[in-house]
Structures are given as C-alpha cells and as structure tokens.
Amino acid sequence: MTSKYWTTAGSVNDARPMNSLPQSRHLVGPLPGPRSRELMARKSGAVAAGVGTTMPVFAVRAGGGIVEDVDGNRLIDLGSGIAVTTVGNSAPRVVDAVAAQAGAFTHTCFMVTPYESYVAVAEALNRLTPGDHEKRTALFNSGAEAVENAVKIARSYTGRQAVVAFDHGYHGRTNLTMALTAKNMPYKHGFGPFAPEVYRVPTSYPFRDGKEVDGATAARRALTLVEKQVGAENLAALVIEPIQGEGGFVEPAPGFLPALAEWCRANGVVFVADEVQTGFARTGDLFACDHEGVVPDLIVTAKGIAGGLPLSAVTGRAEIMDAPHAGGLGGTYGGNPIACAAAIAAIATIEEDGLLDRARQIERLMKERLHRLQLDDARVGDVRGRGAMIAVELVKPGTTEPDAALARGVAAAAHRAGVIVLTCGTDGNVLRFLPPLTISDELLTEALDILTEAFAN
Structure with missing residues (x-):
C-alpha cells in the first residue's frame, strides 16, 4: 500500500508514518519514569479520583503504532485510545483538515448558523452505513450521547417505551446508558437509580454457550424472554453491539444478529446497532453488521469516526430519524466543525489507503500467533474477534472459570515492557487488542512476543 501518507519500501509491512516519531519500542528506564511520576502526583491533587488511568505514563506524541511519553519512552500501542485512533494517531489528512478548519472558525453551533461540513458528514454516513434505503443522520459528541438519542428517536417513532439490551x-455512562450497560463495577455501582423500562436478555456467547447453542437457538432464547416479559407491542427498540466491546469482545454465533433483526422487522421494533467500537474499518468491514449483511434500522457510531476528535452519530431510516419534532434533537457542540472536518478526513483515509484490507491482515497475523499460544497454554480459553479487534479470554486450565488475576498479571507485565494492552469482560478476564491500522507488522510481532513471554513468566 502506498500513498503520500506513508513512506514505504513497497508494502504496508514496511510502512512508516511521515512524522518524526521512530516506529520502535524504546524504554529509557522502568515505567513510570520520573516526569510521569511528577505528573501523576499533580493528577492526584487536581483530577477527581473517579477518573482512573490504565497506565501511569503521560503521552507527548503518538503516531503509527507508537505512543511516546514525557520521559522519552516509546510504547507499542495495542489500544488506539480504546478504538478511537483507528486511522492512526495524528493521521496526516486529519491533522491538515483540523488545522484548516480551526483557522476558519471553531464553532458557531449548527443549530444557530449551520455549516457544510456537518451536512457532508451526514451524507457520507448515509452512503456508507448498511442498507440502500433513504437515510438521515444526526451528529452528537459521545457514543453514550448517541445511544441515548437513538432510544429517544425509537420511542418517538414507535410511541412505545420499553428497550431491550443484552447480557x-x-x-x-449516562443514566440511560448505564441502565443499558450490564457490568456493575466500575460503571454502575453506586450511581442508581437508573432509567426505567430497560430489560436485559441473554446474548449469544459461543465460548460459554457451547456448540449446541447456535445463533438461531440463542436468538430464540432471547426473544422468547422478550415476548414473555416485555411484549413486542411495548418494545420501542432492541439495542445491541454486533461484537460486544467492554463485555469481552464477544462475537455472536452466525445467524444470531440476522434473527434478531428479522424479528424486529416483523414486530415493528427498531433494531439499533451500537457500532461505537466496531465501526469504521475496525473489524475488517466498514461496519461489523456488514459481515452478515445485517441492515439495522438505526446505527450508532463514534470512536473511530473522526481520528481522535469527539464526534458521534445516529444514522438510520429516514422515516424513523424524522419522527422527532423539530428541536427535539441536537446539542450545543453536536457536530462541531473541527470534528466534522476530522471525520471527513478519517473516512477518506480509510477509503483511499486500503485500511479495510489492512485490518484483515492484522487479524491474520494476530490470530495465527494467539492460536499458537492457545495450543501451548491451557489458560487461553478462547481467541476471538475480527479485524483489528481481537481478544483472548483467560480461564483456569481445563475449565471455563474466568481468571481475572491472570489477565491483570499479563497486562501489567506487558505494560512494564512497554506494550499498551487493555483488559475487558464482565469478569475482567479478557485481554483485548485494538491496534491502530497504521501499525507495522514488526511492531505487532514484537508486542505478541512480549505477551507470549508474559504468559510464560
């Protein structure tokens, strides 16, 4: 892959960003270094204790597959700011677009004096999201805000109140989205009461369901509960992540999502795909729903949409999106012009630099290594995910009992060695890998070598 945004010896494996950040892991000394320790002390005195950090290092530069900290340590990035910098940190097109827009104007509020870039982002999302039906888009700031607005839109369209979410x-983290979220700590504990009329049903979890529960069976299990405990006639929306993120990168069995979508169509329920983490090339498709040809009524996007700028969206069928009254949707910062400029540039980067193919290359490399690790280590219960959204679930050997302590230990060892890796899962026993699509194969291989060593030790 070649473009003006890479210097390359002929293939993506040799690609290096054109900024000056070396694409190599480098540790000056033990982490955190002295400057990061000073800044962490300042954080403790200035920032609310509830705002935690995964690693106690402070970044100054990032690009390609590297994050550099204030002490000069260069870390391999397998987190992408939790799936945000999919097109790479400080991607050149994004940087240029942000600089140009900031020089023109930073804000007017689209609801007061609108601007073209908001419309252009909406047009792009209407074009790119699943389905060839007529669509509309509304822009917001965060994934949670967009999910909440999707529920508002579904309730307005159907005249119903109930919402179904999944284990x-x-x-x-807003009140309504906390109600939709399954995991108590750290997201819900002590923050209730939560929004009413939210119901939870089992998802498809192949590793824990076993082979006897295929996608269709798992869908029937969930929908039977919906029909008995909620009633289709009361249900405004069914909200689901096509691949669950914080819940453990759970990829449902084939047929599960299509069965849910078909039931929703038959019963006048709005099918909402939360693609906040899975969207924009992360899974090797532009959207995770594309994998099985699922066409949601509403699709929620954020994270990778704007190359690191805060932006989110709800896109969906025109008749549903147009249901709320004028003034019923919006927000002061929703669709900020700088974020819109970044989104247009991020989408161009995905399309013009072949990043869907790159995500699939990353999947092949990572899964080949992780499956080898699974063969050698009985504590690796499952390897799953698609594209550059891969995870391993860790268990006690010979069982499916979650081993959260092992996940914490391996992650901590990787952090000490200069690899940014995240944990997730309802039981905290899943290691998740979200590298930027601009990372080189060499850095990925080195990171996997370090992880393998961490398991061995």
Whole structure:
C-alpha cells in the first residue's frame, strides 16, 4: 500500500508514518519514569479520583503504532485510545483538515448558523452505513450521547417505551446508558437509580454457550424472554453491539444478529446497532453488521469516526430519524466543525489507503500467533474477534472459570515492557487488542512476543 501518507519500501509491512516519531519500542528506564511520576502526583491533587488511568505514563506524541511519553519512552500501542485512533494517531489528512478548519472558525453551533461540513458528514454516513434505503443522520459528541438519542428517536417513532439490551453489553455512562450497560463495577455501582423500562436478555456467547447453542437457538432464547416479559407491542427498540466491546469482545454465533433483526422487522421494533467500537474499518468491514449483511434500522457510531476528535452519530431510516419534532434533537457542540472536518478526513483515509484490507491482515497475523499460544497454554480459553479487534479470554486450565488475576498479571507485565494492552469482560478476564491500522507488522510481532513471554513468566 502506498500513498503520500506513508513512506514505504513497497508494502504496508514496511510502512512508516511521515512524522518524526521512530516506529520502535524504546524504554529509557522502568515505567513510570520520573516526569510521569511528577505528573501523576499533580493528577492526584487536581483530577477527581473517579477518573482512573490504565497506565501511569503521560503521552507527548503518538503516531503509527507508537505512543511516546514525557520521559522519552516509546510504547507499542495495542489500544488506539480504546478504538478511537483507528486511522492512526495524528493521521496526516486529519491533522491538515483540523488545522484548516480551526483557522476558519471553531464553532458557531449548527443549530444557530449551520455549516457544510456537518451536512457532508451526514451524507457520507448515509452512503456508507448498511442498507440502500433513504437515510438521515444526526451528529452528537459521545457514543453514550448517541445511544441515548437513538432510544429517544425509537420511542418517538414507535410511541412505545420499553428497550431491550443484552447480557455483557456496554453502552455508556449516562443514566440511560448505564441502565443499558450490564457490568456493575466500575460503571454502575453506586450511581442508581437508573432509567426505567430497560430489560436485559441473554446474548449469544459461543465460548460459554457451547456448540449446541447456535445463533438461531440463542436468538430464540432471547426473544422468547422478550415476548414473555416485555411484549413486542411495548418494545420501542432492541439495542445491541454486533461484537460486544467492554463485555469481552464477544462475537455472536452466525445467524444470531440476522434473527434478531428479522424479528424486529416483523414486530415493528427498531433494531439499533451500537457500532461505537466496531465501526469504521475496525473489524475488517466498514461496519461489523456488514459481515452478515445485517441492515439495522438505526446505527450508532463514534470512536473511530473522526481520528481522535469527539464526534458521534445516529444514522438510520429516514422515516424513523424524522419522527422527532423539530428541536427535539441536537446539542450545543453536536457536530462541531473541527470534528466534522476530522471525520471527513478519517473516512477518506480509510477509503483511499486500503485500511479495510489492512485490518484483515492484522487479524491474520494476530490470530495465527494467539492460536499458537492457545495450543501451548491451557489458560487461553478462547481467541476471538475480527479485524483489528481481537481478544483472548483467560480461564483456569481445563475449565471455563474466568481468571481475572491472570489477565491483570499479563497486562501489567506487558505494560512494564512497554506494550499498551487493555483488559475487558464482565469478569475482567479478557485481554483485548485494538491496534491502530497504521501499525507495522514488526511492531505487532514484537508486542505478541512480549505477551507470549508474559504468559510464560
């Protein structure tokens, strides 16, 4: 792959970003270094204790597959800011677009004096999201805000109130999205009461369901509960992540999502796909729903949409999106012009630099290594995910009992060695890997070598 945004010896494996950040892991000394320790002390005195950090290092530069900290340590990035910098940190097109827009104007509020870039982002999302029906888009700031607005839109369209979410699901930290989220700690504990009329049903979890529960069976299990405990006639929306994120990168069995979507169509229920983490080339498709040809009524996007700028969206069928009254949707910062410029540039980067293919290359490389690790280590219960959204679930050997301590230990060892890796899962026993699509094969291989060593030790 070649473009003006890479210097390359002929293939993506040799690609290096054109900024000056070396694409190599480098540790000056033990982490955190002295400057990061100073800044962490300042954080403790200035920032609310509830705002935690995965690693106690402070970044100054990032690009390609590297994050550099204030002490000069260069870390391999397998987190992408939790799936945000999919097109790479400080991607050149994004940087240029942001600089140009900031020089023109930073804000007017689209609801006061609109601007073209908001419309252009909406047009792009209407074109790119699943389905060839007529669509509309509304822009917001965060994934949680967009999920909440999707529920508002569904309730307005259907005249119903109930919403169904799924075990292991994660949808945000606002009051309504906390109700939709399954995991108690750290997301819900002590923050209730939560929004009413939210119901939870089992998802498809192949590793824990076993081979006897295929996608269709798992869908019937969930929908039977919906029909008995909620009633289709009361249900406004069914909200689901096509691949669950914080819940453990749970990829449902084939047929599960199509069966849910078909039931929703038959019963006048709005099918909402939360693609906040899975969207924009992360899974090797532009959207995770594309994998099985699922066409949601509403699709929620954020994270990778704007190359690191805060932006989110709800896109869906025109008749559903147009149901709320004028003024019923919006927000002061929703669709900020700088974020819109970044989104247009990020989408161009995905399309013009072949990043869907790159995500699939990353999947092949990572799964080949992780499956080898699974063969050698009985504690690796499952390897799953698609594209550059891969996870391993860790268990006690010979069982499916979650081993959260092992996940914490391996992650901590990787952090000490200069590899940014995240944990997730309802039981905290899943290691998740979200590398930027601009990472080189060499850095990925080195990171996997370090992880393998961490398991061995």
